Amino acid sequence: MATEERWVGVEDVATHLGVAKDSVYRWIDKKGLPAHRVGRLFRFKLSEIDEWVRQDSQQESVSNSAPRRNSPKTGENPSRSKSRIKKKAKDK
Numbered sequence: 001m002a003t004e005e006r007w008v009g010v011e012d013v014a015t016h017l018g019v020a021k022d023s024v025y026r027w028i029d030k031k032g033l034p035a036h037r038v039g040r041l042f043r044f045k046l047s048e049i050d051e052w053v054r055q056d057s058q059q060e061s062v063s064n065s066a067p068r069r070n071s072p073k074t075g076e077n078p079s080r081s082k083s084r085i086k087k088k089a090k091d092k
Helices: 010-017 021-030 046-065 078-091
Strands: 036-038 041-043
Touching: 010 021, 010 046
Parallel strands: none
Antiparallel strands: 036 041
16 A cells, blocks of 8 residues: 655754745745645645755756846846956956
8 A cells, every 4th residue: 555645844844955944934935835725834745845946956057057148227247247346446
């Protein structure tokens, strides 16, 4: 007989991920951490949490590898503008 995955609470998820409970609540609200509301409590499946973490890290690696675009305000590449500021400071 297959063992069904048990539901866990916020504290268990925080421990599993190594973060504070406040981070778990914030990620539910702002980043779409998969949570199921049972009355006033949140319940989770750790397999869903692990999958969400994997997908989020894949999206970050894709967005980090994308070429940087010029800033709409200045028309400069943001990573280059920092080096220009340092260069100007050295010139003075």
